[in-house]
Amino acid sequence: MVVCGDDGLAHRLAAELRGVYGEQVTLVVPPDVRIARPPVVGRARAASAALLDRVVSAAVGRANGSGGNGGAAVAGEGPRGERVLEAEEATEAVLAEAGVDRAAALALVYDDDETNIRAALTARRLNPRLRLVLRLYNRRLGQHIEELLDQAAALAIGDPDGGASDASTIVLSDADTAAPALAATALAGTGKVVQTDGLVLRAVERPPGAVPRQDAGRGLCTLALLSTNPSGPDLVEGVGEQRPQLLPDDEEVRAAGERGVLVLEQVSSAADAASPAGRGAGVGGGVVPALSSLFSRRLRWSLAGLVGCVVALAVALSVVTGMHPVRAFYYTLLDMFAIDNPAIGQSLGRQILQLLSGLMGLLLLPVLLAAVLEALGTFRTGSALRKPPRGLSGHxxxxxxxxxxxxxxxxxxxxxxxxxxxxxxxxxxxxxxxxxxxxxxxxxxxxxxxxxxxxxxxxxxxxxxxxxxxxxxxxxxxxxxxxxxxxxxxxxxxxxxxxxxxxxxxxxxxxxxxxxxxSVSYLAAPSFAGAMLGRQILGAIPVGRKVLLVAALDVAGHPQLEGRSVEGAFRAGAWRVLAIEGRQGVAAGEYVLRGGDRVVVAATRRGLAELSGRVPPTHPPDSLS
The missing domain is CATH 3.40.50.720 (NAD(P)-binding Rossmann-like Domain)
Structure with a gap:
């Protein structure tokens, strides 16, 4: 495996491939260590503590009111044993030095889209059978690049249909992978949403004692037991605390006690998955402003008052003259708009009402002018950035x-x-x-x-x-x-x-x-690693500083799954079958998995590596429960 990048994702991905899947990895990074720094796993904690003390002191003080070489050079082995090359860019010479022509997969995870595309075109020419994984922020461009590179590989191999080759191009975005998890973490009651084959699944946190159950067809099951610390169940545990436990069995769930749980529920549709969350009225909307945002509250009340006065005058005119209400409303509007129809020779009440209607017409003119000016100003500033409203809360x-x-x-x-x-x-x-x-x-x-x-x-x-x-x-x-x-x-x-x-x-x-x-790189690295191995990673569910992967697998070729019931294929702390593609709802425990089935599983990083056959299983297949 070859990994090229210029930030932390490259180091995370290399560590994932080597540490979890046992792959041989060549890492290509810029020579400036300040640009591409490895994950801090072995660095002394004293340095982090010292930096924290300095930042805390500065922030507390403010809170209290105070003031182009393209060649590659072999740099040896990285901290996890991978081969490391230092180069400013992934040129043809650098990729050849990294062994792309002999590699099974190449990941291009530079922060710049153009750099990744340029390197991908070069790599595809060097090795048409190479599996390519690109990091691109532009999703529409990524779709076109996938089609272009796959077509180039098929033509170079002599397989226009692309059915006889494992060469593929997969475009991923670390931003798209991490954003749902970050948004869900910031909101109470909102979880990570995973979609596959029309089925929408959502992982949500439940408070201590909320043991999931099969309820109303939603198919709840436990994905993890959270930390025992109620104030921060997901980061780092102190003395006497229990760490988050991934994919527990039924006995462990029943013995959870006061621990919070992360459960999986089935959502009936994608619209339900994006149901409103959070308090307070929403801020913003579509490109065209809502009617209520065109006019200020004071102007809306003024318009409402004038309408009420018009209705009152029309009713009074109908009562005084005995006129039909519709005709009375018509005469009232004529009087307001100063259309010449004086009430000479008519009753005193009619004359007084006509004078009042004319007065209301005079008052109406500035209100209408203000409404027009406000509407024009709203549309004029529709492309400008807004300021937070005065009464905003719960945001x-x-x-x-x-x-x-x-x-x-x-x-x-x-x-x-x-x-x-x-x-x-x-x-x-x-x-x-x-x-x-x-x-x-x-x-x-x-x-x-x-x-x-x-x-x-x-x-x-x-x-x-x-x-x-x-x-x-x-x-x-x-x-x-x-x-x-x-x-x-x-x-x-x-x-x-x-x-x-x-x-x-x-x-x-x-x-x-x-x-x-x-950590964005920690959330994204498993998806990139799975793509390099030819696995379809549907999502990554964060559980503290750990991550639970949701992947789609073919049952054929997996002795841990094939011929076993859904309940029998489960292994605590490693993997759990969530759904079977083509079947409605969450997988039933008695269903026996066949070779032609394709399943959605939740797995730890180690568990997915065992299912992929990249590392030896910790338990023999016949001892699975």
Whole structure:
């Protein structure tokens, strides 16, 4: 396997392939270690603790009011035993040095789409039978690139139909993989959604004591037991705490006690999966503003009052003159619009009502003018960024509108969750999306005083910090906690050791507040690794700093599954069959799996490696239960 990249995802992916699947890996990274740094697994925790102390001191102080070589050079072996090449770009010479012509799969996970496409075209020419996995942010372009590279491979091999070759091109996006998990983490009662063959499954957290059961055909089953720490069940456990337990058996679920559970439920349709979540009225909408957003509340009340006066005058005219109500309403409008029909020689009541109608007509003119001006102003500023409304509450404050933040914003709006974004870069790629979705944006450095206050952090339900800088995310959470100690905070943190130090410190300082950490590269790496091995990874469900994979597998060739019932194919802590493609609902326990079936399984990283035959099983096939 060959992995080329310039950020943390490349190192995570190489570690995943070698550590979990036992593959031989060649890693191609830039020579500048500041650009591509390996996962912090063996780095001394003292360094992370020291960095945390410095950031905490700075943030608390503010909260209290204070101020082109294209050649490759063999650099030896990496920390996990992979072969490492240092090169600025994946040129033809570099790919040849990495052994692409002999490799089974190549992953191109550079942060730039153009770099990945250029390298993919070169690699396909060097090895038409190579399985290619590309990281592309542009999804539409990715579909065209898949078709182009697959067609080129089929023609080079001499198989126009593409049926006799294992060569394939798979385009993935780390942003698309991680965004649903990040959005679900920030919201209570919202879980990771997985779709396959018309079946929609959702993983949601339940409080302690909520043991799942088969209910109303939704097919609930337990995916994990969470940590025993009620304030932060998903990060790092301290003394006396129990770590999250993936895929427990029935006895372990019954003995869960006060532990929270992560359960799987079947959703009837995709629309149900995107049901509204969060409190408060939604902010934003489609491209065309709603009618209520065209006019201010004061103007709407003025219009309503005038309409009421017109109706009252029409009723009074009908009573005084005995006129039909429709005719009375017509005469009232004539009087309001000063259409010449004076009530000379008529009764005093009719004359008084005509004078009142004329007066209401004079009052109506400025109101109509104000309505026109407000509507024009609303459409004129429809393409401009909005500011947070005064009465906004129950929203999510999203920090960062880069690649990850943009996808998270889109996911939150699909769930009809009110969002306020904070961004310091006026050229950030997510600003166009925020403008299109009419989401309020606050410009400024989140570490400066007043920025989070402008985003209404004191009335928010959660803070979601997803910038690429760990220290910036931490600093924002510390400042927000100084404003509101019980705020739910979700951080994007790359280093495992740093996340450990952060969690323990924040838990000690704010024991009742929920703090959660997610690593984008850790969530995305299993999907990329599965694609390199030819496996279809449908999703990754985060359970603390661990991850549970949902994959589609053919039963044929898997002795752990074939000829066994769904219940008998289950192995605690390794894998569980969730559904059988082509059959409605979650898989029934008595159904016997046949060679022609294709199943959806939830598995740990090690469990999926055993099912794939990449590592020897920890239990013989005949001892599975």
């Amino acid at each position: 999510v404050v999203l920090l960062g509108l880069g690649k990850i933040g943009t996808r998270v914003l889109t996911r939150l709006r699909e769930l009809h969750v009110p969002v306020v974004c904070v961004e310091s870069d006026p050229d950030a790629r997510g600003l166009a999306v925020a403008r299109r979705l009419r989401v309020p944006v606050v410009f400024g450095d989140v570490t400066q005083e007043g920025v989070l206050e402008a985003a209404k952090i004191h009335r928010a339900q959660a803070l979601l910090a997803v910038t690429s800088a760990d220290t910036t995310n931490l600093e924002a959470v510390l400042y927000a906690r100084a404003v509101r100690p019980d705020l739910k905070a979700v951080l994007r943190l790359y280093d495992d050791d740093f996340a450990t130090a952060v969690y323990r410190t924040l838990r000690a300082a704010h024991p009742r507040a929920i703090t959660r950490s997610r």
